[in-house]
Amino acid sequence: MAATQTLQMSFVNQAGTRVTISLDNPKDTLTQAEVVAAMDQIIAKNIFISTGGDLVAKHSAHIIDRTVNVLYEQ
Numbered sequence: 001m002a003a004t005q006t007l008q009m010s011f012v013n014q015a016g017t018r019v020t021i022s023l024d025n026p027k028d029t030l031t032q033a034e035v036v037a038a039m040d041q042i043i044a045k046n047i048f049i050s051t052g053g054d055l056v057a058k059h060s061a062h063i064i065d066r067t068v069n070v071l072y073e074q
Contacts, residue, residue: 006064009039014053021048026063035061 007026011019021042039058046054 001070002068004066004068006066007035007061008064009035009042009061010059011039011043011055012057012059013050013055015051017050017052018059019048019050019052019055030063032061 004024005026007023007030009021009023011021013019036058039061042048043055043058048055
């Protein structure tokens with residue numbers, strides 16, 4: 001059994017569509033304030049390109065826990 005976590009940060013771009021950035025294995029002590037600050041920096045620095053234009057607003061952030069149970073593997 002393997003357990004993993006992913007931080008998913010969703011933004012809204014100029015076209016009004018959502019853009020999600022996913023990061024594997026976020027630190028265990030990650031806080032809401034740290035995530036919000038990082039999202040603000042991503043928007044302010046305009047470092048990601050989306051087909052709908054610049055990222056203009058935060059939408060949401062989630063930590064996804066995933067467990068994989070291998071039943072058979074060769």
